[in-house]
Amino acid sequence: MSVSRRQFLKISAGGTAAATLGSGAVSNWWGIDSGHVAHADTDGDQVIPTFCELCFWKCGVLAHKKNGRVTKIVGNPKHPLSRGRLCPRGTGGTGLLYDPDRLKQPLIRQGSRGSDRFVTASWDAALDRVAEGMLAIRKKHGPEAMALFTHGFGGSWFKHLFKSYGSPNIAAPSYAQCRGPREVGYSLTFGQGVGSPEAIDTENARCITLIGNHLGENMHNTTVQDLARAIERGADLIVVDPRFSVAASKAKYWLPIKPGTDIALLLAWINVLIEEERYDKSYVDKHTKGFAELKAHVADKTPDWAYPLTGIEPELIRRSARAMAAARPASLIHPGRHATWYGDDTQRVRAMAILSALLGSWGRRGGFILPSNMSLPPYPGPKYAHTDTARADRGASSYPLADETLASGLCDxxxxxxxxxxxxxxxxxxxxLIQSLPDARRTIKAIQKLDFLVVVEVLPVEIAGWADVVLPECTYLERDDDLWNPYYKQPFIAMRQEVVRPMYASKPGWWIARELGKRLGLADFFAYPSAAEYSKKRIELGGYDYDKLRRDGVLLGKTTPVCEEEGLGLSFDTESKKIELYSEPLKKLGFHPIPEFVPPQEPPFGMFRLLFGRTPAHTFGRTTNNRFLSEVYAENELWINADAARRIPGFEDEPLKTGQRVVLVNQDGVKSQPIRARVTQAIRGDCVYMVHGYGHTAKGLRFAHGRGAADNRMVTRFKVDPIMGGTGMNVNFVRVEKAEAAA
Amino acid sequence: MSAKTGKRRRQKRYAMAMDPRQCVGCAACVLACKAENEVPEGAFRDWIVDEIRGRYPNLQREFRSERCHHCSNPPCVAACPTGASHVAEGGTVLVAQNKCTGCKACVVACPYGARYVHPKGYVDKCTFCAHRTARGQDPACVEICPTNALTFGDADDPQGSLGRLLASRAHRKLKEEAGCRPNLYILAKGGQ
Structure with a gap:
């Protein structure tokens, strides 16, 4: 390193200025003071409490603002979901707010649909165009011919718009592409789902079993905080995952299962608990129905039976079953979150629920708990008109237990x-939707059939490119929003409030929905002058302190007993009013009343099963353009077993190395974008793994465009759960080729 | 010396304990630091190490949140020709930006790779958030950590949270053979 005299002088001069301005301190001979350490001053002149939207956990944050700019975002110590701490994404809100690629103006399509050619428009022109489209559809086909796909807290205003408009077709991909089977599986067994935030007591669990759940990489803040607390207190971890995940590395027992065979393992665990009489007999006698049938069903599902199916040694199955039994009832079979894997997902969740029942952990400390929420009256307004029209997703095929609308069903x-x-x-x-629904080709086919597509977005993601009209929403830091009062062990009401004014011509969702409502003749439903006034009204009607809520970002309610240990009496909203180990409703519908193991399809020779997951710094493709978050994770990589990598055709002479780019070709001949390999011992040899959300093709995402590969492009097949319509996406197989050869 | 009483005050030894048992490698610490200290794009004052050892299925994996070790015998300070790198309150190793010429002697001297050259020409590194600790706050990385894997404090105060933690858990330091007497403690996975 050489420092030119010019540079040297420049630095010295800067020092002089700082010293003079700062303190007038005595300078030494070379013109600078004796040791000036400048610290960045990022503390805000104003600190505004609000809640995060980088993922859907909605942690309370404090936004520091200085000279009109958000300088940093930290956890709100008063908020029960953040407790003053945040995941990496929470800190990265500024990367979204100041993303130079944001949608800045309303856009109206010019050229053919999907050509991604738009002209900028005024809000009036864009909203008129949307209202025109929606009115034409209502007149011609009825309001039910218009569907809303939504994800995120800001969607509340648009759900209200659609209910006022009269369409029952409101869907979030977070159901049929994510949590759906979980909710249905627990409802079938215990009479209610686990919701979000999950009604579980992780921090008090003495044994936590994670099944394909990569907590720590899947970074819901409170969940990971609770897991860390449990580990701190000495809880045992049992982790079932084909990959040596972060959680697996902390486990007492890691079970590197053959993908798709979880039900076999669960039945074997149940077998051990029953055969060795380690289950909670009094709980089972008192609360459950169908134990005799269950016992008969698993009599031959021994660990030795499960071994060749799952690849997990019988002794490991037994030892882990004993560990979870020893900790009961504070033994949590974690419900997970993303559950749409193989199409038998509701049944897998049922097996997890049955196992939880045998451990007596539903309604018990350290297991599943039953929290309450703070009551909050709605904003006064007219009732939605009653509609008899069934949801469109039910028409194509019948998923009798789907209790929410299927996004994939609306696409169909x-x-x-x-x-x-x-x-x-x-x-x-x-x-x-291009990334969040399986088989993008199908989604595009649906889009091409539409009369009208409007997209409300912050960033120019792929789906925006297909729109007729794009409405630029401001980020969560630039808007007030609805209030949130979830079911949680510490009930609370949280408030999102504007930290800085909306940038560019972007507008908050509440305003966009209201202006559309007015144009659709629904002004009565949108009588609120602003979201702030709307919240104020609701808070006042509820008898709470609005000023305190604004100041603290959160109001805490009274806690109620959440488990038997706290005096809660258990009841079950199932058909039999008991925990249903054996499900009569499933039987009546023609499904297995107790989960059966059906072997998954084997990978064809030379191919790997494609698995996907999360990284702590990102929320799917929503954040991969966030330059700040990408400082710690900028591109996904393909995890591939080192021994398996040596046997891949084409790599015989020169084995695949970490960092080398490869492409994947799936069973239907679809090729992926190039992706760097991570050659490792930390995954089974029959599958490969990558983080979801990469391989953006939208040119407007100037940072994310062309970075990494999209797993969803490879998901040309999916297996639908016959019980609730979830789309199992871990059923695709890929071959690995050199990136050059494929190009 | 305390000016008021004239009594000799015990020197503090600021240090940090890092608990790989708790850490999930999420890098919240890295980003919180970047925001707090306006660390420029592509540069880091702290970082995550993810080490996987062994052969499938017998594997170990350790996550560490690493940064400047604020050594008690800091080679960077010895290497600095201008006196910019210096030892400040509590043994914290700091860089006086106005004295630094960006010569990188310290960058080479540091066994931990904890230093980088700031685009403005001086060398920059972790300060243990001296501006925050002076106000009684934890460093930004400690405050944000969702798994409570980081503990900052005076390692020579047996009653303090760090002192008590170090007394209760086995620990190690990195590259002690370099002789620089580092002050980042890596806690052992199992108790004592």
Missing amino acids: ATITPQAAYDLHGWMVYGTN
Whole structure:
């Protein structure tokens, strides 16, 4: 390193200025003071409490603001979900707010749909155009022909818009592409789902079993905090994952299971608990129905039976079963979150629920708890008109236990003539359907059939490129929003409030929905002058302190007993009013009343099963353009077993190395974008793994465009859960090729 | 010396304990530091090490949040020709930006790779958030950590949170053979 005299002088001069301005301190001979250490001053002149939207956990944050700019975001110590701490994404809100690629103006399509050519428009012109489209569809086909796809808290205003407008077709991909089977599986067994935030007591658990759940990489703040607390207190961890995940590395027992065989393992665990009489007999006698049937069902599902199916040695199955039994009832079979894997997902969740029942952990400390929420009256307004129209997703095929609308079902209903009725228009809020629904080719086919597509977004993601009208929403830091009062062991009401004014011509969701409502003749439903006034009204009607809420960002309510240990009496909203180990409702519908193991399809020779997951710094493709978050994770990589990598055809002479770019080719011949390999011992040899959310093709995402590969492009097949319509996406197989050869 | 009483005050030894048992490698510490200290793009004052050892399925994995070790015998300070790198309150190793010429002697001298050259020409590194600790706050990385893996304090105060933690858990330091007497403690996974 050489320092030129010019540079040297420049630095010295800067020093002189700082010293003079700062303190007038005595300078030494070379013109600078004796040791000036400048610290960045990022503390805000104003600190505004609000809640995060980088993922959907909604942690309370404190936004520091200085000279009109958000300088940093930290955890709100008063908020029960953050407790003053944040995950990396929470800190990265500024990377979204100041993303130079944000949508800045309303856009109206010019050229053919999907050509991604737009002209900027005024809000009036864009909103008129959307209202025109929606009115035409309502007149011609009825309001039910318009569907809303939504994800994220800001979607509340648009759900209200659609309910006022009269469409029952409101769907979030977070159901049929994510949590759906979980909610249905627990409801079938215990009479209610686990919700979000999950009604579990992780921090008090003495044994935590994670099944394909990579907590720590899947970074819901409170969940990971609770897991860390449990580990601190000496809880045992049992982790079932084909990959040596972060959680697996902390486990007492890691079970590197053959993908798709979880039900076999769960049945074997149940077998051990029953055969060795380690289950909670009094709890089972008192609260459950169907134990005799269950016992008979698993009599031959021994660890030795499960070994060749799962690849998990019988002794490991037994030892881990004993560990979870020893900790009961504070033995948590974690419900996980993303559950749409193999199409048998509701049954897998049922097996997890049955195991929890045998451990007596539902309604018990350290297990599943039953929290309450703070009551909050709605904003006064007219009632939604009653509609008899069934949801369009039910028409195509029947998923009797789907208790929410299927996003994939609405996509199907747009394409297939067998639908109950056709969908002609979509509004898409906050969800990039091209990445979030399986088989993008199918999604695009549906889009091409539409009369009208409007997208409300912050960033120019792929789905925006297909829109007729794009409405630029401001980020969560630039808007007031609805109030949130979830079911949680510490009940609370949280408030999102504007930290800085909306940048560019972007507008908050509440304003966009209201202005559309007015144009659709629904002004009565949108009587609120602003979201702040709307919240104030609700808070006042509830008898709470609005000023305190604004000041603290959160109001805490009274806690109620959440488990038997706290005096809660257990009841179950199932058909039998008991925990249903054996499910009569499933039997009546023609499904297995107790989960059965059905072997998954084997990977074809030379191919790997494709698995995908999360990284702590990102929320799917929503944040991969965030330059700040990308400082710690900028591109996904392909985890591949080192021994398996040596046997890949084409790599015989020169084995695959970490960092080398490869492409994947799936069973239907679809090729991925290039992706760097991570050659490792830390994954089974029959599958490969990558983080979801990369491989953006939208050119407007100037940072994320062309970075890494999209797993969803490889998901050309999916297996639908016959019980609730979830789309199992871990059923695709890929071959690994050199990036050059494929190009 | 305390000016008021004239009594000799015990020197503090600021240090940090890092608990790989708790750490999930999420890098919240890295980003909180970047925001707090306006660390420029592509540069880091702290970082995550993810080490996987062994052969499938017998594997070990350790996550560490690493940064400047604020050594008690800091080679960077010895290497600095201008006196910019210096030892401040509590043994914290700091760089006086106005004295630094960006010559990188310290960058080479540091066994931990904890230093980088700031685009403005001086060398920059972790300060243990001296501006925050002076106000009684924890460093930004400690405050944000969702798994409570980081503990900052005076390692020579047996009653302090760090002192008590170090007394209760086995620990090690990195590259002690370099002789620089580092002050980052890596806690052992199992108790004592």
